Amino acid sequence: MNILFTSSGRRNYLLSYFKKEIGSEGKIVAADMDRSAVSLAIADVAYLVPCVYDDGYIDRILEICKSEDVKIVISLNDLELPILSANKGAFEKNGISLIVSDKEVIDLCFDKVATNVFASRFGCNTPKTYTTIKDVKEALNDGTLSFPLIIKPRWGSGSISMEIVENTNELDLAYRLLDSKLNRTSLSEISVTDRKEALLIQEVLMGDEYGLDIINDLNGSYQTTIVKKKLKMRAGETDKAQVVDRPDLMELGEVIAHELKHIGNLDCDVFDVDGKLFLLEMNPRFGGGYPFSHEAGANLPKAILEWVKGNEIDVNKLLMSLEERRFGKCDQMVELLK
Known part of the structure; x- marks a missing residue:
């Protein structure tokens, strides 16, 4: 069963997890627009492809799928998710399982304003959020808001164009600097949805940060939530973390899963501020925090392979991480493609 990872970037670990599970029964195919993407060097087959916004991008991905007899496609980049999701039918027509949520889910998660509205539906707290300087200054003047504040793209990915003031x-x-620079980042295409309110100003939450892997099956049915306490961040991604037992956060994960009905993994950021939970972001994909769940015992790659085959899984055996295990990421050297 051959698997294609698109926008594979530097997520070597994820390709390795799947490679271990398929063994000799398939191969790992990786595609990226950057020849120096380290994941291309460890894949069984590597392809250079156009930018995700290129008019011929989807056709090229489908060509690769047909050429390599790919049965599963997994994207590792936020910016690509809406494009793949909108073309889900083309993949299904060719017998390919595209592991991506419906476009409505992708759009809701990618828009941080829509995420706040979604959270309010089931009474979950979110940070105070504003889309104009005028509203922020009014809130500062009347005491509704106070510094420090964070400015970031409304449709964002990782830590691109973020500042604490x-x-x-x-x-x-x-604000003026980030507004000017936004057009020069990879977020420029998606930000045209509402260019006048493409930046957000939010209160900075002071508390413990947690990453949730909220797992649904390929039909959008809830399976489990794995909770990790973030110990250290680097470049907008979890660098060190520990799996913990937090029934309240697991309950929140289950509520989100039932409300959202996403496919596969949902990577969520939640803050605990003096016992009060705040939902910060939702990313409907494998996130940078998944390896901590995997190394602690969960095996979502194997679960996905079983679901694609039409098999049921034992959630308690396959998607359970052992508590109190702490892990940290480290760099390793990979020879790049020539």
Whole structure:
């Protein structure tokens, strides 16, 4: 069973997890627009492809699927998810399982304003969020809001174009700078949805940060939630974390799963501020925090392979991580493609 990872980037570990599970029964195919993407070097077959916004991108991915007899496609990039999801029918027509949620789910998760509205439906807290400088200054003046604040793209990915500001002068300067730079980042295409409100200003939450892997099957039915306490971040991604027992966060994960009905993994960021839970972001894909769940005992790659085959799984055996296990990421050297 051959698997294609699109926008594979530097997620070597994920390709390795799947490679271990398929063994000699299939091969790992990786595609990326950057020849120096380290994942291309460890895949069984590697392809250079156009930018995800290129008009011929989907046709090229389908060509690769047919050429390599690919049965499963998994994307590792936020910006690509809406494009793949909108073309899900083309993959299904060719007998290919595209592991991506419906476009409505992708759009809701990618828009942080829509995420806040979604959370309010089931009474979950979210950080105070504003889309204009005028509204922020009014909130600062009437005491509704206070520094520090964070400015970031409304449709964002990782830590691209984010700034924390401590006073009004920094707020004005950072907002103008990020607004100007936004058009030069990879987020420019998606930000045209509402260019006038493409930046958000939010309160900075002071508390413990947790990453949730909220897992649904390929029909959108809830399976489990794995909770990790983040110990250290690097470049917007979890660098060190520990699997923990938090029934309240598991319950929140189950509620989100039933409300959203996503496919596969949903990577969520949640803050605990003095016992009060705040939903920060939802990413409907394998996130940078998944390896901590996997190394602690969960095996979502194997579960996905079984689901694609039409088999049921034992959630308690396959998707359960052992508590109190702490892990940290480290760099390793990979020879790049020539």
